[in-house]
Amino acid sequence: xxxxxxxxxxxxxxxxxxxxxxxxxxxxxxxxxxxxxxxxxxxxxxxxxxxxxxxxxxxxxxxxxxxxxxxxxxxxxxxxxxxxxxxxxxxxxxxxxxxxxxxxxxxxxxxxxxxxxxxxxxxxxxxxxxxxxxxxxxxxxxxxxxxxxxxxxxxxxxxxxxxxxxxxxxxxxxxxxxxxxxxxxxxxxxxxxxxx
Numbered sequence: 312x313x314x315x316x317x318x319x320x321x322x323x324x325x326x327x328x329x330x331x332x333x334x335x336x337x338x339x340x341x342x343x344x345x346x347x348x349x350x351x352x353x354x355x356x357x358x359x360x361x362x363x364x365x366x367x368x369x370x371x372x373x374x375x376x377x378x379x380x381x382x383x384x385x386x387x388x389x390x391x392x393x394x395x396x397x398x399x400x401x402x403x404x405x406x407x408x409x410x411x412x413x414x415x416x417x418x419x420x421x422x423x424x425x426x427x428x429x430x431x432x433x434x435x436x437x438x439x440x441x442x443x444x445x446x447x448x449x450x451x452x453x454x455x456x457x458x459x460x461x462x463x464x465x466x467x468x469x470x471x472x473x474x475x476x477x478x479x480x481x482x483x484x485x486x487x488x489x490x491x492x493x494x495x496x497x498x499x500x501x502x503x504x505x506x507x
Contacts, residue, residue, distance in 0.1 A: 313408035315425060316341065316502055317418045320435035321468035322461075323445035325488040326412050327361065329435060332495050334410055339502055344401045344411035350392035354453050362394075373397045381413075381420030385467070388459045396421065404429050408506055415472055419480055427481075431505055433498055434477070435488045 318326050318333075334343045347363045349370055358364055370393055373379050380402075382395035396402070396417065402409055404425060413421065422430040437445075443465055450456045470476075477483075484501070488494040 312429065313404040313406065314505060315402060315404060315421060315430045316408065316410045316433055316505075317413045317421060317430060318410065318433045318435065318498075319413050319415060319418055320437070320488075321442060321472050322464045323442040323449065324435040324437045325491060325494065326435060328491055329433075329488070329495055329498060330410065330412050333499060333502070336499065339410075339499065339506075340407060341502070342401070342403075342407060342409040344396070344409050346394060346396055346411065346413070348392065348394045350387075350394075351389075367391075367393065370395060380424050381417045383414060383416050388457065388463060408502075410502075415476055415480055415482070418482075432480070432482045432484070433501070434482050434485050435494065436485045437488050441489070 318330050320326055330343075333339060334341060345359055345361075345363055347365055347370070349365060349367050350362075352358070352362075352364050356362070370379070370382070373395075374382070378397045378399065380396045380398050382393055384391050384393045394414075394417070396411070396413070402411075402425070418430065418432050443461075446461045446465060447458065450458060450461045486494050486498050486501075
């Protein structure tokens with residue numbers, strides 16, 4: 312039986328960078344899972360790579376068909392954005408382990424769906440000052456930077472990843488991402504050990 316490794320962390324903690332590197336590491340043998348979202352595509356993103364970008368109507372169709380494993384909706388300054396994982400065949404623990412990016416909430420919902428022995432948290436941390444600088448830098452690369460949304464996300468992360476919520480979810484191990492290469496190596500070694 313394979314494992315489902317869920318990379319999570321506050322915004323700008325390096326989830327995408329760690330995911331990209333690990334997902335291309337053939338020695339790990341991990342299938343990748345592309346999540347879905349109703350938010351607009353950002354500059355530099357590609358459909359089917361970072362996300363499957365769908366309409367709210369498509370989400371409702373999947374929900375009505377009983378295909379949504381987990382879903383989170385955020386009230387952003389541009390309206391509600393949903394991020395979700397449907398049962399679309401991407402996740403199959405019987406066929407092997409996989410890697411995906413999620414939140415603490417999505418981790419808990421995946422664990423409830425697939426079982427605590429199957430779903431493994433990979434929690435990345437970065438000091439708040441560095442995270443804020445990374446978030447602003449990334450946003451300034453957009454065609455129409457939205458710093459209000461950066462601030463909303465930054466503040467929401469404090470609640471979403473509070474120490475109390477992390478404890479309740481049983482997330483103890485943390486991977487500090489102040490040096491990307493070292494962080495990737497630590498996560499890689501953890502995945503190899505957890506997969507053995």
